[in-house]
Amino acid sequence: MDDLSVFCCQNPECxxxxxxxxxxxxxxxxxxxxxxxxxxxxxxxxxxxxxxGTPLFAGRLPPDKLRALLxxxxxxxxxxxxxxxxxxxxxxxxxxxxxxGEHAGQLHDELVAFSPSDx
Ligand SMILES: [Zn+2]
Numbered sequence: 001m002d003d004l005s006v007f008c009c010q011n012p013e014c015x016x017x018x019x020x021x022x023x024x025x026x027x028x029x030x031x032x033x034x035x036x037x038x039x040x041x042x043x044x045x046x047x048x049x050x051x052x053g054t055p056l057f058a059g060r061l062p063p064d065k066l067r068a069l070l071x072x073x074x075x076x077x078x079x080x081x082x083x084x085x086x087x088x089x090x091x092x093x094x095x096x097x098x099x100x101g102e103h104a105g106q107l108h109d110e111l112v113a114f115s116p117s118d119x
Contacts, residue, residue, distance in 0.1 A: 002027050007039060010052050014044035061088065066096070073097055 005021035016024040028040035028047060037050040061069065065086055072082040079097065083090045 002037065004039070007050065009041040009044065009046060010048045011041065011044050011046040014041060014046065016041065016043040061092070061096075069093060069096055 004025045004027070007025050008018050008020045008022070009016045009024060011017055014024075016022050024041050024043045025039050026042065027037045029038040030036065031038055031049070038047055039050055040047050065088060069082060069086045069088065069092075072085055073093070073096075077085065079090055079093045083093045086093070
């Protein structure tokens with residue numbers, strides 16, 4: 001079974017916008033070489049990629065740490081330095097750095113999409 005509990009609707013007009021694990025999302029297809037899932041929101045009938053719906057890589061870091069981590073990387077800090085500044089393990093930084101590279105073009109969008117309750 002697909003675990004969609006980490007995803008939320010990305011349509012700001014939707015009543016379930018930003019609500020994770022709300023039962024409104026289903027997988028309606030797959031696309032691309034990596035078979036990314038295409039998600040469908042039953043509440044507003046929007047479709048979007050799982051990358052869009054992922055709360056920033058489904059990470060386990062709190063948003064503020066993740067943001068700091070990415071900012072340090074963007075500022076050219078090394079892995080080790082970033083890990084120390086943010087207070088996470090080197091492995092964590094490496095993992096997110098790799099993901100951030102893969103997502104480079106979308107990074108800003110995902111940061112914006114992440115955590116809608118964060119005003
Ligand atoms: Zn929706």
